[in-house]
Structure formats: C-alpha cells, structure tokens
Amino acid sequence: MARLRTQIIVLAVLPLLAALAAVGALLVYEMDALEREQSRAQEQAFLAAKREGLRNVVQLAMAAIARQYASAPDDETARQDALAILRRMDFGxxxxxxxxxxxxxxxxxPRLPELEGRLLLDLQDSDGVYVIRELLARAQEGGGYQRYVWPKPSSGQPTPKLGYAVMLDRWGWMLGTGLYLDDVEAAMAGWRRxxxxxxxxxLVVLAMVAAVAIVSVFAGGLALNIAEQRRADRRIRHLADRVVLSQEEERARVSRELHDHVCQLLVSVKYRFELAARQVDAGDPDAGGRLREAVDSLAGAIGTVRRISHELRPALLDDLGLDAALTLLAEDLAQRGGPQVTLDLRAPASPPQAQAVALYRIAQEALANAERHARASTLRLLLDGDDQETRLEIADDGKGFRLDGSDAGGGIGLSNMRQRAESLGGRLQVQxxxxxxxxxxxxxxxxDPRRMVDA
Incomplete structure (x- = not known):
C-alpha cells in the first residue's frame, strides 16, 4: 500500500513537472520571438525619430542658405557664401x-577638410557600401536615407551612421547630413538586457511555482501517509484488543467446559469407583455393574476432552484435510442436537494449510452462530473453487440478524471471520x-504477501 501511494505521488508529480517544463520551454520560445519582434519595433521607432530629426535639420540648413540659393545659378559668390554658412552649422x-x-x-x-576636392564616388565603407554613390542615388530620388559606416569625429572609430541627402538642382549639389547610430545600438542593447x-x-517565478507545487504534492502525500499510518495503528490496536478478547472468551469457554462437564464427569467417576470398591470389599454381587457404569462415565469424560481438543485444533484437519474436518464439524453439530447440515464439498484440491485453517474457523464460527443465535433448523455448507480461489458458503434458514452488529449474531464473531479472510487477501460477504x-x-x-502485510 505504501509503495502504491508512492507511485501515485510520482505519477502526480511527473505530469506536473512535464507540464511546467513545457510551459517554461514555450515561455522561452515566446519571449525570444517577442524580444526579436519588439527589438525590430523598438529599433524602427528609434530610427523613425532619427529620420524625422535629420529631415528637420536639412530643412533648417536649406532655409539658412535660401537667399544665396535664390540668386543666379552661376553666382559663384552666392555658392561660396552658402558653403561657408553650411560649414559653420552643426548640431552636437x-x-x-x-x-x-x-x-x-x-x-x-567641416570635420574632414582633407576630403574636399577629392572624387569619392567609388568610396566604400567596411561593409562594402558605396557611400557617396548611394547618397547621390537617394538625393536624386527626391531625398532619402542611407545607412553606412563612417568615422565618428568624437572617437575616430568607424561607426554605423544614418545619412539623409537631398539635391540642390540649380547648383547640381547634393546636400547631406547624418546621425550616428551607436546610441541607438546602446539603447537597444540596454532594452534587450x-x-x-x-x-x-x-522563469524564476515559474520555477518557484513548480517547487511549491511539488512540495505541496509531497506534503500532501506525507500527510496522507501519516493519516494512513495512524489509521493503521488504530486498526492494529483494535485488532489486538479483539484478539485478546477472543482469547479470553475462548479460555473462558474451555474453562466452563472443563468445569461443567469434564470435572463433573470425573467426580462422578470417582464416586462410582469408590462405591464399586466398597461393594467389592463387602462381596456385593452388584459391584461389577457399578464398575461398568464408572467405565462408561469415564468414557464420556474422555469423549468430552476429545471434543474440546477437537474444537481447539482438529487433528483431522492436519491428517485428512479440510473436507474431513468440515464433515466432522457437521456431524458433531448434529450429535449435539443442532441443525442438520447438508454438505457439498467439491473443491478441486486441498487449499494451503493457512487457508484450510481460516476456512475451518470461519465455518466453525458460522455454524456456532446458526446454532446459538439464528435458531436454524437446517444449514447448507458448500465448498468449491478453481485454480484461482477457494470458495466457502454457509447458509441457514434462521431468523437472521442486523448487519450493523447490534444483534448478538453480528458481533465479534463476524469481525473475526472477516479479519481471517482479509488477512489472506480474501473477501467475506454476509447477507x-x-x-x-x-x-x-x-x-x-x-x-498476495503485500496484501497480507497491509491487512
């Protein structure tokens, strides 16, 4: 039984662990997918803000040189003034x-004056992007954005950059600016962390929930085991009390039998032999008759002792088996003037010794109850079975009794019969x-030995 409870607890915990592991794996997967999706969305939000800022500063720059740009297309002075204004403009x-x-x-x-005057159409960054060519293409499309890698003035290190360029068609210029994206990458890294x-x-909370659930299951199992153990202890104590009571009742019965029958017979035999001895001494011719009466009384005492011994432990059960013992039990009942017993003994084979004793005691108790309490006139005793089990049935035509034990026929005797059956892994039914x-x-x-131990 304890092993069965352990298996039930394990079978309860394993699906719980499997479910929690599946939930954890699904949570990790969903969080990873969510992190990627949110990263893209967050990055797009950062870049959208950068793009809007770039467009605004380019519009501000075009407004700053609007007067020069409005002059004649071939006005070199206006062009130089516009370049000077743009050189002085910066943000950060x-x-x-x-x-x-x-x-x-x-x-x-303004940051790399050594590049001025150089043809940089074929300049590539570390990612292989033709920077100036792509910026010109975006500008000729009506203004657009381009990502590339360019040295950052404050650090001198190549850094990802988002550029924005527009065309000044009257002068054939491309005006552009850009924002470095290392702050975006830092912000994204912090967000990912x-x-x-x-x-x-x-996951820690999920693990704690799993731990609490497992501890709760084991605590419940432990509480169940403790409760079952306490109930088992109470049953054992109750059984021990019943065993002691049964022993005392059996001893009292044997004592009454010895006192009321055997002792009285032996006293009678003693008196008969004493009387016969005096008659012999006196030469009385009736002395022989007295001796025969004494011998008959002695034979009756021997029979009573044999009957008591048979009730305690029938030797016939050990020598000839259960069928012979049940037959003798029925004959003894009939000789005492009890109900007539119809025997139907057709068990295929003699049961093991422990079962034979249990079946005999159950039959003995059932017949005694029928004789003492049921006022039955006839009984039927059936013994049969197969390769799986041995079955015993005792039926009487008496007055019956209440199964709740309130009648005399349903007391400790019935409990003893049930205990004998359950101790061998069997079952007992009473109607x-x-x-x-x-x-x-x-x-x-x-x-089953385990059922015998648990019982």
Whole structure:
C-alpha cells in the first residue's frame, strides 16, 4: 500500500513537472520571438525619430542658405557664401553637413577638410557600401536615407551612421547630413538586457511555482501517509484488543467446559469407583455393574476432552484435510442436537494449510452462530473453487440478524471471520434477512504477501 501511494505521488508529480517544463520551454520560445519582434519595433521607432530629426535639420540648413540659393545659378559668390554658412552649422559634437557635386566630388566637409576636392564616388565603407554613390542615388530620388559606416569625429572609430541627402538642382549639389547610430545600438542593447532580465525573473517565478507545487504534492502525500499510518495503528490496536478478547472468551469457554462437564464427569467417576470398591470389599454381587457404569462415565469424560481438543485444533484437519474436518464439524453439530447440515464439498484440491485453517474457523464460527443465535433448523455448507480461489458458503434458514452488529449474531464473531479472510487477501460477504443468513468467503489460491502485510 505504501509503495502504491508512492507511485501515485510520482505519477502526480511527473505530469506536473512535464507540464511546467513545457510551459517554461514555450515561455522561452515566446519571449525570444517577442524580444526579436519588439527589438525590430523598438529599433524602427528609434530610427523613425532619427529620420524625422535629420529631415528637420536639412530643412533648417536649406532655409539658412535660401537667399544665396535664390540668386543666379552661376553666382559663384552666392555658392561660396552658402558653403561657408553650411560649414559653420552643426548640431552636437558629431552633427555636421556635407556637400558633393553630381560627379561625387566633395565640395565641403567641416570635420574632414582633407576630403574636399577629392572624387569619392567609388568610396566604400567596411561593409562594402558605396557611400557617396548611394547618397547621390537617394538625393536624386527626391531625398532619402542611407545607412553606412563612417568615422565618428568624437572617437575616430568607424561607426554605423544614418545619412539623409537631398539635391540642390540649380547648383547640381547634393546636400547631406547624418546621425550616428551607436546610441541607438546602446539603447537597444540596454532594452534587450531588460527583456532578458524580465524573462529570467519570469522563469524564476515559474520555477518557484513548480517547487511549491511539488512540495505541496509531497506534503500532501506525507500527510496522507501519516493519516494512513495512524489509521493503521488504530486498526492494529483494535485488532489486538479483539484478539485478546477472543482469547479470553475462548479460555473462558474451555474453562466452563472443563468445569461443567469434564470435572463433573470425573467426580462422578470417582464416586462410582469408590462405591464399586466398597461393594467389592463387602462381596456385593452388584459391584461389577457399578464398575461398568464408572467405565462408561469415564468414557464420556474422555469423549468430552476429545471434543474440546477437537474444537481447539482438529487433528483431522492436519491428517485428512479440510473436507474431513468440515464433515466432522457437521456431524458433531448434529450429535449435539443442532441443525442438520447438508454438505457439498467439491473443491478441486486441498487449499494451503493457512487457508484450510481460516476456512475451518470461519465455518466453525458460522455454524456456532446458526446454532446459538439464528435458531436454524437446517444449514447448507458448500465448498468449491478453481485454480484461482477457494470458495466457502454457509447458509441457514434462521431468523437472521442486523448487519450493523447490534444483534448478538453480528458481533465479534463476524469481525473475526472477516479479519481471517482479509488477512489472506480474501473477501467475506454476509447477507442476512428474516428468512436466513448466508456467509460467503473467497480466498485466492496464492495470497498476495503485500496484501497480507497491509491487512
């Protein structure tokens, strides 16, 4: 039984662990997918803000040179003034404007003046992007954005950058600017760390829930085991009390039999032999008759002792088996003036010794109850079975009794019968009505040792 409870607890915990593991795996997968999706959305939001800022500063720059740009297309002075204005305009340590002509020649670069006058159409960044060519293409499309890698003035290190360029068609210029994206990458890295931290906290909470659930299951199992153990202890104590009571009742019965029958017979025999001895001494011819009467009384005492011995432990059960013992039990009942017993003994084979004793005692108790309490006139005793179990049935036509034990016929005797059956892994059923009582018991041919221990 304890092993069965352990198996039930394990079978309860394993699906719980499997479900929690599946939930955890699904949570990790969903969090990873959510992190990727949210990262893209967050990055797009950052870039949208960058794009809007770039467009605004380019519009501001065009407004700053609007007067010069409105002059004649071939006014070189206006062009030089516009380049000077753009050179002085910056926003932050790394924000500046640059100007190229349509051939890709740099006309103005406030942070890298060494590039001015150089043809940079074929300049590539570390990712292989033709920077100036792509910026010219975006500008010729009506203004657009381009990502590339460019040295950051404040650090001198190549850094991802988002550029925005427009065409000044009257002069054939490309006006552009850009924002470095390392702050976006830092912000995204921090955001990802936050998401990972939240995911870890969620997994920790899930693990704590799993631990609490497992501890709760084991605590419930432990409480169940303790409760079952206490009930088992109470049953054992109750059984021990019943065993002691049964022993005392059996001793009292044997004592009454010895006192009321054997002792009286032996005293009678003693008096008869004393009388016969005096008659012999006196030469009385009736002395022989007195001796024969004494011998008959002695034979009766011997029979009573044999009957008591048979009730305690029938030697016939050990010598000839259960069928012979049950037959003798029925004959003894009839000789005492009890109900007539119809025997139907057709068990295929003699049961094991422990079962034979249990079946005999159950039959003995059932017949005694029928004789003492049921006022039955006839009984039927059936013994049969197969390879799986041995079955015993005793039915009488008596007055019956209440199964709740409130009648004399349903007391400790019935409990003893049931305990004998259950101790061997069997079962006992009792049906009682006003027209009679039927006791049925079935014992397995090979009782389960674990059931015997648990019982």
């Amino acid at each position: 340590a790394d924000g500046y404007f640059f100007v190229y002509d349509q051939a890709g020649r740099n006309l103005m670069h 936050g998401v990972v931290a939240v995911g870890r906290e969620t 009682s009505t006003a027209s009679g009582t039927t006791v049925r018991v079935a014992l397995p041919r090979a009782p």
